[in-house]
Amino acid sequence: MTRIHLRINGREQSGDAEPRTHLADFLREEMNLTGTHLGCEHGVCGACTILIDGRPARSCITMTAACQDADIRTIEGYLDDPVMAALRASFKKHHALQCGFCTPGMLATAFDIVTRLPDADEARIREELAGNLCRCTGYAGIVAAIKAVLSEGVPAPAIRPIKRVALAASAEASPAIATSSAPPTGAVEPTASLEGGVTLSRNVAIAVSADHLWRELKDIQRVAAALPGAAIDTVTPDGHVKGSFTVAIGPMRASFGGNAHVIYDDASRSGLVRGSGGDRLSRSMAAGEVRFAVTPAGAGHAMLAAEIVYRLSGPLAQFGRGAVVADIVDRLLQQFTANIATLAQGGAVSEKPQGGFGLFAAAILSMLRRLLRRGQRRDQR
Amino acid sequence: MKAASLSYAAAASATDAVRMLSSPEAKVIAGGQSLGPILNLRLARPSGLVDVSRAADLRAVTETPDAVHYGAAVTHAEMEDGVVPDATPGWMQTVARRIAYRAVRNRGTIGGSLAHADPAADWVNALTALDASVVLTRSDAERTVKLEQFFTGPFATVLAADEIIARVIVPRRTLQARWAYWKFCRKTGEFAKASAAVLLDPARNQTRILLGAIERPPVLLPDAEAIMTGSITPARAVACAAPELDAASAAMHAAALTRALAMVAA
Numbered sequence: 001m002t003r004i005h006l007r008i009n010g011r012e013q014s015g016d017a018e019p020r021t022h023l024a025d026f027l028r029e030e031m032n033l034t035g036t037h038l039g040c041e042h043g044v045c046g047a048c049t050i051l052i053d054g055r056p057a058r059s060c061i062t063m064t065a066a067c068q069d070a071d072i073r074t075i076e077g078y079l080d081d082p083v084m085a086a087l088r089a090s091f092k093k094h095h096a097l098q099c100g101f102c103t104p105g106m107l108a109t110a111f112d113i114v115t116r117l118p119d120a121d122e123a124r125i126r127e128e129l130a131g132n133l134c135r136c137t138g139y140a141g142i143v144a145a146i147k148a149v150l151s152e153g154v155p156a157p158a159i160r161p162i163k164r165v166a167l168a169a170s171a172e173a174s175p176a177i178a179t180s181s182a183p184p185t186g187a188v189e190p191t192a193s194l195e196g197g198v199t200l201s202r203n204v205a206i207a208v209s210a211d212h213l214w215r216e217l218k219d220i221q222r223v224a225a226a227l228p229g230a231a232i233d234t235v236t237p238d239g240h241v242k243g244s245f246t247v248a249i250g251p252m253r254a255s256f257g258g259n260a261h262v263i264y265d266d267a268s269r270s271g272l273v274r275g276s277g278g279d280r281l282s283r284s285m286a287a288g289e290v291r292f293a294v295t296p297a298g299a300g301h302a303m304l305a306a307e308i309v310y311r312l313s314g315p316l317a318q319f320g321r322g323a324v325v326a327d328i329v330d331r332l333l334q335q336f337t338a339n340i341a342t343l344a345q346g347g348a349v350s351e352k353p354q355g356g357f358g359l360f361a362a363a364i365l366s367m368l369r370r371l372l373r374r375g376q377r378r379d380q381r
Numbered sequence: 382m383k384a385a386s387l388s389y390a391a392a393a394s395a396t397d398a399v400r401m402l403s404s405p406e407a408k409v410i411a412g413g414q415s416l417g418p419i420l421n422l423r424l425a426r427p428s429g430l431v432d433v434s435r436a437a438d439l440r441a442v443t444e445t446p447d448a449v450h451y452g453a454a455v456t457h458a459e460m461e462d463g464v465v466p467d468a469t470p471g472w473m474q475t476v477a478r479r480i481a482y483r484a485v486r487n488r489g490t491i492g493g494s495l496a497h498a499d500p501a502a503d504w505v506n507a508l509t510a511l512d513a514s515v516v517l518t519r520s521d522a523e524r525t526v527k528l529e530q531f532f533t534g535p536f537a538t539v540l541a542a543d544e545i546i547a548r549v550i551v552p553r554r555t556l557q558a559r560w561a562y563w564k565f566c567r568k569t570g571e572f573a574k575a576s577a578a579v580l581l582d583p584a585r586n587q588t589r590i591l592l593g594a595i596e597r598p599p600v601l602l603p604d605a606e607a608i609m610t611g612s613i614t615p616a617r618a619v620a621c622a623a624p625e626l627d628a629a630s631a632a633m634h635a636a637a638l639t640r641a642l643a644m645v646a647a
Contacts, residue, residue: 002389019389019430022421041382042418049484055458056484061417063410065389066432112483130569131482164459250497250536251408251416251425281385282424315422324500324535326625327597331534 002065008033009077017064024048024059027074035075035104039133046132049105050074054161056112073159075104082155083111087145096145098136105132110146114154122147197288197311200330203303204337208344210302214269214294216344217304220262226339226349228332239263245277247328254279254316256286269294284314306337384420388429392436395547399520401431405542409433411454411493414485434490439547442466448553450516453492453546461486468551469511472560476507482570492546495528498598500535501572506593507562509601510578511551518547525550532598558582561644563637564594575633577641581609590641592634595623608642615639 001016008031015030024041027033027050036059039047043061050059051073078084087110090096097103106129113120113128120128125146126139134142206213216222220241224230232243239262246255258277265271276287288310297303308329317325339349392398398409408427410416411434419425433439439454442465449468459465460477467473480486480494480503494504495515509528516525517540531538540546554560564576576593590608593599600622607613615638619631626634 018386020384020387020420022384022417025383042421043414043485044418046482046484052487055487057487058414058417058484061413061421062488063389063413063417063430063432065391066410066413066434068391109484116483127569128483131484164456164464251427252419252536253425281426282422316424324596327535 004064004067005069006067006072007070008072009074019063019065021064022060023050023052023062023064023067023072026064027059027072033074033076037101037104039101044133045102046105046109047102049108049132051108051111051159053164054159056108071162073108075107078107078111078159081111081158083115083149083157083159086149086152086155087111087114090145090148091142094141094145094148096137096141102132102134102136106134106142110142110149111157111159113146114149115157118150118154120146120150125150197309198326198329199307199309200326200333201305201307202330202333202337203305204341205297205301205303206341206344207301209300210269210294210296213302213304213340213344214266216340217271217292217294218264222343223340226343227336228339241275247332252316254282254284256284278314279316282314282316284312284316286310286312304337304340306333308333382421385423385426387420387427389432390429391432394436394438395433395518395545396520398431398433398436398439398545399518399543401429402543402545404428407431409496409545411490411496412456412485412488413493414481414489415493415497415499433492433545434488439492446553448550451491451549451551453496453515453548454490455492457481457486457489457491457494458483460491469554469560470556470558472511472554472562473507473551476503476562479503479564485570491549495531495549496538496540496546498532498534498536498538499572500532500596500598501574501576501594503562503564503573503576505532506564506573506576506591506599507578508549508551509593509599510562510580510589510591511554511560512580512587512589513549513551515546516548516550517541517544519544523547529601535597552585554580554582555584557584559645561641563641563644565633565637575630575637577634577637579641579645581645590618590638592619592622592638595626595634608638615642 002019003014004017005014013031017026017030024036024038027036036050037047038060039045041060043058048058048060049056052067053071084107087107109129109132113125117124122143125143129142220235221232224232229246232241234242241260241262244255244257256277256279258275260273260275263272270293273290278285288308290306290308292306295303310329312325342349390401392401406428408430410430410432434454436454439452441452442455443450444466449466451465455465457477457480460473463474491504494502498505514525514527515531516523519541526539533539559581562578564573566573573594578591580587580589588605588609590602590605591599592602602608602618602622604613608618616635619635619638
């Protein structure tokens, strides 16, 4: 718990907050100021918009601890401000609210528009309102209400922006940050369809014979070693693999745990890995298939062709953009084929997961996950 | 929709922040406008946050004859409002004003946006086109990296785990230079679906044409002169630089480039 001191609606107040608590939760749960509404809780809908130091901000994605000593205004603290009084009257007159859920956020944004942009026309008002969603009014009433306040003359506000974050707050003793233990591996076993999945492929020529490369590929542990982020728990003789795949995209991280089946066809020197898994913590699932084939490419060279089809679902897929995932998977595939080439030629590959691989990749990888990494691979080799 | 349990520490300076980043599971947070949603969705579960938004030296702006050095924790709104000097003739101010929404701009920072490295982000693309650099600092060293070498993939940069962005250096541009930045957003304030930037600076002998929001780091187009003269069409330039784009996306990027070129010519 961290002791938090804020000036809320003109009153000095203190309370305890966990470091992870966002400002909206602190106001609602600790200060009992439930007029601040939480809609999407990830910075999209604008319902939680309040005034921090006199400027609008989204309280659901603002850490309480980052607001130490800030001046906070919520819907409960607008009563004595003349601009807010004018906005309230105008919202009522122009039917700018129906259910009222978005209204606290709308008023904070409207306050910012009429005080910061006195010359705003309708187009600018609509632009400025773009970050606040209303599902009832169709916005026409809200825009009209703000326009009316602007054209009738904006009273002098009592709430004013205060000087921005002071330059050097005295350094507080900073607690050391502990390393967290490894995230638990999910055990979700979805049977996701690959319909509508994304397909990517890579070909790489390797300076070893096709037979040598094929033997390399038949060692599941070795294949897993080539895939950054993959860890194998168990492998049965008939190619059933349990394992996990961890990917990181920027700050996002997902660890997909699940099952895979590896099938080899010696006659055609081709194979297939099919798998699916889930990341319990992000409630995301992934399914995929990797096809690979080795063909002789003359003069002691072999061509490795790898193709990956994957499908990601859940919050991870929702949050990410398809093309980002595709780029990450493609880089992973590139790394994978390069590592296979290195291993086949007797080299060693780094165990370190690649920094740039996204969670999305995770999805993909989840299929690969069966092959994957984990400290124990290191031990087994 | 609540962040996983973590520790929190506010850094008073860049040195302080680097010291607190000793754990690889710790994560730097500035305005938190991208990291906040990711934390709430638990897509990221760092063991701790190091808040640099109040670090004094990261909020300083220094001017040299040749460039402006922005502390990484300068907010988009401060750029929009002209609270900090603009190294360009108002171009950065215009870019800042179109970033997301005012409520986001009030907290989001220029350094945070670059470190997050969303391929569709405004600063990622505009500042790369403007030939900006970042100064990265860690306990024992400082290095300067041009933005075109800084991004290594979507959401990926050359930043080491114990390294932070201290400053962003933007070369000054005069009114003799021409600039255009064009982006398509499905909704005002949303991340761009396509973007393009053009910089013509005869004084520095620079012609830079950038294609952005391609879900990987932006690309500076080769043959910028030929694109300027029209001997390479925007559609052709897009097809060469980003062959992976599907037809609809390629068309959007070609249109963004066409419009940016028209703005520079106007």
